[in-house]
Amino acid sequence: MPLNVGDNGYGSVAGPGLSSSGAASSSETAALIVPELQFGDQDQGDEYTWRPMSKEELEETAGGPGWRRLRCYLVVLFWLVWLAMLATAVAVILTSPRPVETPLAWWQESLFFQLQPDLFNGTSPGSSDAVEALCDQLPYLKSLGISALVLRGLWVPLNDTGEHPATLPHVQHLFNESNKAGFKVVLDVCEVQTAEKSEEHAQVTHVIIIFYVYLIISVLVFSQYTLRFWLSQGVAGFLICDTDAAFTEKTLVQWRRILEEFSKEDEERIVVVKQTREALPSLKVSSQDLNVTLVDVVLKSVLPQSPRLPSDRQVGEAIEAHLQAPEDDTWLGWMVGSKAPSDLKRLLLILLMTLPGTPVVQYDQLEPAQGGNNSELADNTHTFKSRHSITALFKSLSHNRAREEALLFGTFTFLPFNKSSNASEDSSPPILAFLRSWGCVHFLVLLNVGPEARPLDPGWAPALPEAGVFVASSPMDRMGAVALDTLVLRPREAVVVKLFEPGSYS
Template sequence: MPVNAGNIGYGNVPVSASETAPLLIPEPASLWKPMTKEELEAADGPGWRKVRFYLVLLFWLAWVAMLTTSAAIIIKSSQPVAEPLKWWQKSLFYQVQADQWTEEQAEGSEGIYVHEQLPYLRSLGIGALILRGVFDVEVSPSNLTATDANFGTLAWMQHLLSESRKADLKIVLDLCELDLLGPQDVGGNLSAATQRALHFWLEHGVSGFVICDTDAAYSEKTLLEWRGVFGEFSSREEERIVVVNQTADVLRPLNGSGQINITLVDVVMRSILPHSHHLLSAQEVASAIQTNLQTRGDDIWPSWTVAGKTSDELRKLLLVLVMTLPGSPTIQDDNKMEKTKDKGEKNRAAVQLFSSLSFSRAREEALQCGSFTFLPFNTSLSSNSSCVPPLCPPILAFLRSWGCAHFLVLLNVGPEPHTLDPTWASRLPEAGMFVASTGMDRFGSASLYTLRLQPYEAIVIKLFEAGSHS
């Protein structure tokens, strides 16, 4: 082929190009150049240091915030969410024979007056008073707004209601065993006189009424009419309630219906002991407690109380029991609990035990709305004990739990000391803290492996799970 063969060139280089032209066309100069020494020194000035410091600080703060939020979500998700309790579900009820207050006040200036007694009871954690003895047993619906001649004047009752509002105490009137319908109330219809009486007391600030399950008013028709009257005065914080006093081992069905309508009854007051005219023995008390703990119903909100007679040692044990059972405890009137001018050593010990239990219950969700588990307990008696089952009642125990919080309640109803069986105790967390005891002489940490219960002693222990510091 001729050297000068037309305009054909080699590659991308035209024939007309100069021989000195470069064969490869260089790339355009880069827009980014390495920083010079002077530029680097300028970037390390005070302004840039401050910017870098705040950027690093912002990064670590964001990291810590994300870590804290994640931990809070995990902890909160593991805890159950409780429905808000109503006032009567959170309250401690104190049942008072109210005519005794008027008698004490009539004795003279040495007595404790209502305006002193009510704030004192509220300071102990009591939220509501159930007043008994206000009306004559033979009262009729037409004079249900009049008080018993032995109780005092109506003006004194109105003064009591006024002072209770100042002390933030609810008042519930006991109408048990009263004839609330009368002969003219055919078919259980609420008479106009009874409706006027209910309006009268509700307008004066009464928060509810107690009736017995043997009363004629204990019927679905009557309670529905009561609910209609209550609706005119009720709000969530001022809800009016019906308390039914259970007189037998099993709650009776509503009169005329053959069944219990739980929507018409707010609280069922039950006694942990059977009614008796003699002092119940330790074995009888243990049997009654065990029966009630194993057959406890969850359909209606309970209020446990102690109606049977027993010894002083067992009364303290029963106080611990009713204050730790599910529901709203009802404490029978006791001179040891009320304010007096000269409070003896026994009174101070009773008040100390009650205050410890009431304050623990007020701040611990496990004791307010936690689950209930009855525990079969194994114990061993001392070698020289002369007491053998069934004469020696066993240890009774139950657990109240809410999330990771567990409260163990131990009851030694017998006259002999008991040592816990370590094999049984291994099923629960070993470590715990004493919350209360009948002798108020248990303090600090507790170990189930070395615990020894004294005769007629009740103990409340808050158990700690492994890795828990609550």
Template sequence: MERTEEPGRMPLTAAVTGYGTVAGPGLSASVGGSESASVGGSESALLLIPEPEAEPSQLWRPLTKEELEVTAGGPRWRKARCYLVLLFWLTWLAMLAVAIAIIVMSPRPVKTPLEWWQKSLFYQLQPDLLTEERADGSGVNALCKQLPYLRSLGIGALILEGPFDKKASLNHNATGKGFGTLPQIQHLLAESHKADLKVVFDICELDLLGPQDVAGNADKTSNLSATHDLRFWLEQGAAGFAICDTDAAYSETTLLEWKGVLKEFSSEGNKRIVVVKQMKDVLPPLKPSQGNVTLVDVVMRSILPLSQHILSAKEVAVSIETHLQTREDVWPSWTVGGEASLNLKKLLLVLVMTLPGTPVVRYGDDIDQAQNASLEVGSSDGDTHTDKEKRPLASALFSTLSHSRAREEALLFGSFTFLPFNSSTDNSSSSNSTLPPILAFLRSWGCVHFLILLNVGPEPHALDPAWAPRLPKAGVFVANTGTVRLGSTTLDTLELRPHEAVVIKLFEAGSYS
């Protein structure tokens, strides 16, 4: 039976494009125009759209040798390598230039050329040691035999006391009876020249100018006579003369005339000198009223004041500290001068040998060759084992200090810095005041520092760690007056024995200077 369509009613199978149907994705509108396509499209349309599948990724693999050669040989990489090489050399040159600039601009000490008397060690001989009549055989001839030995110890010059009669003249015909005759003095000068030793005549307290008039002017004839005698001894080989600041000849007029005579006999490396021995507390002016010429070359000062009694440890400490705080422009020369106890004898030797200036050591058994020879043979039965050990230690100490001063610039002409623990001069007014535990000073040249410690008191003392915080804490022993100290040390653990002096060369951690 055929189905009849009623008028006004839409058939179910009617194809209505875009109405009542959902077109599938990717289907064009023309396909949906047919009835079968419309029905099939509406039934097969997907409600969720799937994501497209990712393409398979390529695996990483290193370049082969051929591919690497092709890539590295390209123009871009060649240019990059040139830039890197250029950058390396520019950086290296810049670092080198900065290092050179730092070295050039950094402050450094300037080595001052020194005269022979500024580098020498003076050895002062008393008149009674040069007489031929002494029972022990000492005299001019015995002294001549010891000259090579003295030179080996580092001594560079001799100061002869008493070649002339005091209150007499400088005339070579008026030589002192205790010293010897003119041929003996000439023999001593010749032997000293062979041993490379200078000889300075001590003419202190001699009446060189003769009688003076009421106005105080020196007799011109006597002055010319003294100048003539100076020329004679300079011709014999004398290296200079020592005069006291209390002598009548110590005046601007006389010294200027002497300087002219000495200049005639001076040569490069062999300059003749005038030494003034300071006897007063205040030294008179050393420069003339006109000109910058210095009247004398060396000023000899005594560390200890002259006294009729042996100075106590307190008096020695006060005198040392006073000199350590004194600054002088003229080149100084230090000698012990006064008398101290035997316990402080070696301490004073260390002080004289380490102060800035020229040390003057007086004759003593410590470095006498005859005494050293007797020690090798043997000593008396009464000497203890400790006494036998202490005697050669003094000679070894002198030799160590002398050679250290000769080779170390810091000890020869380095700067000087006083390092006070506390002031002994402030406590000197009190009768119950104690001695300063330690006196100390520093000799420096560039990065090299020498610390000299002096324990004048009778008690052992350790260093306070807060005493000098800027000093290097480590060092090595150079010399000391007590039992031999060897090797390295630290200031925090160092303890000074009674009446001991120690010389330490300081260094920074990891430094080998």
């Protein structure tokens, strides 16, 4: 727009100190804010004038005096709506059903490792070399996530004072080192008949036989004294079989009273019973002076005892029977039990670490690192790589179990497959699956015990989320995201998939 548009325009702008006619004028007197232009009556020859609007004119232009009142009402209404939305959100969060974290005892959170001290270097039980070998392995076991040890082949006091000059100092040293490392120690005092039935214990040394003889005598005759002796040494619990003479209501009631004497708030002493029969009697006692559960943990074997290696179908049927078993109020522990085929060792390890309850891993499933045997490991590279792979899988599973509520105390849901669409006519077992859930987090565990690769049926579980991420797999070679409709399980493979609800990133 030209700066000088004539007299009938918006006015003229001259150079500094000059008017449009060239005469000097004072530019400082010009208004910096141009007021609204008010038009006169051109027919009557009125000229255009400039003046600011009055307060009344501004109020009339803005809608009248009620505009301020309306604006105040709108501001108040906005804050009321905002507060109402906030209160509704808080009420929804507080009233929505959510899982309540269950307080767990130390044995429910722990990962048990069953071993024999003399298995480290072939020394006899109770010798100083065996104890030192076990003490040297404690930091390694702790790094794997193990927090409780089940010891077999230990020693019992052989006289009234509870002293054994050859072994008691070694036992005390072992317990002291275990307590320093943060381990709980549970003594396996299961009767000798159980060990004799196992093929791997067919050639028991005379030392172990003598030990079990004294052990059975002490349990039958001096049970209360024996319990007090071991508890004073720092033992956290005892493991017995359901066929032991001590597995009676009268004896267990006495044991429970003694355990309560030595129990503390964070160091409760426990009794674990290994189930070998099909069913156990009632383990609860209610009386005037005692209202407790006599046994804290019922230990079950996934595989039945057998002198021969079980077939794929036998393993699948045994696992399926446990997955379909009704829920029990007693806290369960799980171990493999019988000798399993080597190609199913990783699959069974994943099963133990994901079942609800306490996993008890045996020494033949996960052998500790052997100190000073590098030359022997170098001679067998395949054995070393296999052991390292199992150790890495075990460490990954133990750490996931420790930090995931769904794997620690989440709900359990068995997911049956439609065998007509999933299983063939041969003897190959179908896929086994179950779900561990906590809130909106779900862990899907899939087990293919058979020798054939099997895809998942797209219509198998329509209520499940369709995608997830691999947490673990038995070959340790699956990583990243996965879609269930494209997942194919390889022969004798187990996988753990963390599923995600749509829109959830838990």
